[in-house]
Amino acid sequence: DAKTTQPPSMDCAEGRAANLPCNHSTISGNEYVYWYRQIHSQGPQYIIHGLKNNETNEMASLIITEDRKSSTLILPHATLRDTAVYYCIVRVAGSGANSKLTFGKGITLSVRP
């Protein structure tokens, strides 16, 4: 699976959009971008994934650049409960989709009141 690079931390004000960047310049054509988060020491939580089109669900939006070398996770209205470590993970789909996830250090998002 391709390697990802995330800044170590960022913060944003409650109620504002949080834009979390991720670089994955060596991504292959059959690799998806996944985002998970871990609140305090709870189990990681799936947020969203995408291949090349932008995706949106009830939690977040995922914007993938046209060359697919980077992406941004957007939390449209961050709340204090969104304070967590966010992991950007690149991973093959299809027959490889059920293989392990490899977690990096992620980006620590701190939402301030």
Next chain:
Amino acid sequence: EPEVTQTPSHQVTQMGQEVILRCVPISNHLYFYWYRQILGQKVEFLVSFYNNEISEKSEIFDDQFSVERPDGSNFTLKIRSTKLEDSAMYFCASNPGLFTGELFFGEGSRLTVL
């Protein structure tokens, strides 16, 4: 909403003792995993399990570790003779086996080895 449940939430044990951590994956999921996270460190993959056998394991998953799905609902991780360095949060996860393979994690079992 269906969820992965893990027991116990916290276990304290003496070095050298056997420990069994239990997980009930989401019903109808096909793939099962154990991960661990030592305090302050990354979430690390231990093992994946499919069709009643190990499909992948990491270097961490040595002979001291074993997994089992004894009754079609529970998925257990056994550590035969615990060491101090086994102290960690252990997360179970399951995956419905769909094309894109999202993993659903439990809340974890904290193991403290004294």
